[in-house]
Amino acid sequence: xxxxxxxADFEAYRADIEAAERRVAQEIDPGxxxxxxxxxxxxxxxxxxxxxxxxVRGWDxxxxxxxxxxxxxxxxxxxxxxxxxxxxxxxxxxxxxxxRWTVAWVALAGTAVTSVVGLLAVWSRQTVMAGxxxxxxxxxxxxxxxxxxxxxWARVVWxxxxxxLAAEAQRREHSAHRQTRGLLDGLGDGDPKxxxx
Numbered sequence: 001x002x003x004x005x006x007x008a009d010f011e012a013y014r015a016d017i018e019a020a021e022r023r024v025a026q027e028i029d030p031g032x033x034x035x036x037x038x039x040x041x042x043x044x045x046x047x048x049x050x051x052x053x054x055x056v057r058g059w060d061x062x063x064x065x066x067x068x069x070x071x072x073x074x075x076x077x078x079x080x081x082x083x084x085x086x087x088x089x090x091x092x093x094x095x096x097x098x099x100r101w102t103v104a105w106v107a108l109a110g111t112a113v114t115s116v117v118g119l120l121a122v123w124s125r126q127t128v129m130a131g132x133x134x135x136x137x138x139x140x141x142x143x144x145x146x147x148x149x150x151x152x153w154a155r156v157v158w159x160x161x162x163x164x165l166a167a168e169a170q171r172r173e174h175s176a177h178r179q180t181r182g183l184l185d186g187l188g189d190g191d192p193k194x195x196x197x
Contacts, residue, residue, distance in 0.1 A: 028100070
């Protein structure tokens, strides 16, 4: 087979190969981290049932009832619990189910911001006026769980990025090599044909 014929065969399948690469690049494979994330999501859901501050549970903070106003639950606590529900539970489950890279990025970014808001929520409960309860076990557990989720989503997303960048670099090298070849460079490749008598 001559070099020119091999290039023609490759060109016939190039679009299919590039479409498969793009499809694979859009997916994640969390591997064993999927189990850790799934456990983290259920721990986070369980922390909503535990006391957030005093006798006020996490669900009560979300909906501002059952003594949340009397315990002076502030905006950082409410914002943290909503963000933990949306990003820590919602987008984490969505990313695990769909295995889409962009959804995993949203889960990572959301849980990272939620971790910082959780720090603010714990701090705001520690500096509440005298006579009001401080942070409860539910708040501390949910904050630590969101930090664990952030760490694991970062590992999943960055591992995918490294593979994706390696595939792009290989594609660029191949393209650059093909562009440097001239029109007549492929004619001398392959086995010479015997002269016809």
